[in-house]
Amino acid sequence: MSWTDERIDTLRKMWEGGSTASQIAEELTGVSRNAVIGKAHRLGLQSRPSPVKPNEPGAAKPAAAAPTAAAEPVAPKAAAAPAPAPAPVVAAAPVPKPIERVAAPTPAPAATVEVDEDEDDDDASDTPVVAAPAAPAAPIMRSVGPGGFLRQAPGEQQAPITPAPPRRLVPAKPSPEMADKTSLLDLNDKVCKWPLGHPGEPDFHFCGDKVNPGFPYCVAHCGHAYQAQLPRRDRRPPPPLPFGGARAR
DNA sequence: CCCTGATTCGC
DNA sequence: GCGAATCAGG
Numbered sequence: 001m002s003w004t005d006e007r008i009d010t011l012r013k014m015w016e017g018g019s020t021a022s023q024i025a026e027e028l029t030g031v032s033r034n035a036v037i038g039k040a041h042r043l044g045l046q047s048r049p050s051p052v053k054p055n056e057p058g059a060a061k062p063a064a065a066a067p068t069a070a071a072e073p074v075a076p077k078a079a080a081a082p083a084p085a086p087a088p089v090v091a092a093a094p095v096p097k098p099i100e101r102v103a104a105p106t107p108a109p110a111a112t113v114e115v116d117e118d119e120d121d122d123d124a125s126d127t128p129v130v131a132a133p134a135a136p137a138a139p140i141m142r143s144v145g146p147g148g149f150l151r152q153a154p155g156e157q158q159a160p161i162t163p164a165p166p167r168r169l170v171p172a173k174p175s176p177e178m179a180d181k182t183s184l185l186d187l188n189d190k191v192c193k194w195p196l197g198h199p200g201e202p203d204f205h206f207c208g209d210k211v212n213p214g215f216p217y218c219v220a221h222c223g224h225a226y227q228a229q230l231p232r233r234d235r236r237p238p239p240p241l242p243f244g245g246a247r248a249r
Numbered sequence: 250c251c252c253t254g255a256t257t258c259g260c
Numbered sequence: 261g262c263g264a265a266t267c268a269g270g
Binding site for chain 2: 041
Binding site: 034039 | 261
């Protein structure tokens with residue numbers, strides 16, 4: 001195979017698009033990875049994030065680099081490659097975030113008179129409930145752990161009776177919307193442990209469906225968790241550039 | 250070992 | 261100009 005204009009064009013675009021020499025060589029049938037690299041350099045398409053770092057600092061490391069007549073004005077290799085970011089997709093392992101400040105769910109506007117419209121079951125009905133002039137709604141700052149647990153704020157700590165850790169995790173499902181969700185403590189071998197949301201977020205919880213027997217997840221999430229991985233060589237850059245017209249083969 | 254890109258050098 | 265061989269790092 002020779003380097004036709006079209007093939008050179010494809011090479012150039014893929015190279016600049018971040019494809020590896022192997023991928024390019026595979027795309028351009030009939031050439032080796034070395035051929036691609038060699039051609040790329042001859043075309044002047046040098047310098048891309050290479051795993052091999054050229055020793056340049058003045059610490060002197062001539063070594064095996066140029067055994068022949070060196071003294072070449074080595075062009076300063078400026079790396080300016082965008083490098084397509086491989087989307088991490090599922091990430092979200094149940095790893096607690098460091099610390100996140102959130103305002104604690106203050107117990108609703110305190111001093112309000114509850115005008116109940118229709119309390120059919122209430123025993124002490126006729127008594128209009130007057131909320132106590134509760135605490136001056138001090139904005140308590142708490143950190144939130146996984147599963148919606150609230151950590152005690154320093155001021156809330158009980159007297160350290162025993163040499164206990166300064167803070168304890170307090171299971172808290174204060175909000176109704178958290179009540180029926182699977183928190184960390186609800187996990188067992190029978191419920192799906194697929195995380196929903198992100199650790200640290202107030203509504204972070206787990207799937208909780210019945211597991212696919214033998215797996216930590218339900219059937220649906222097993223589908224997400226266990227996917228056949230193609231060999232590198234057979235992978236295509238996700239949404240790559242439409243190189244000079246994608247050639248179908 | 251696998252991968253990567255860089256470089257050399259005979260053709 | 262070409263590319264296999266080799267090198268060097270991850």
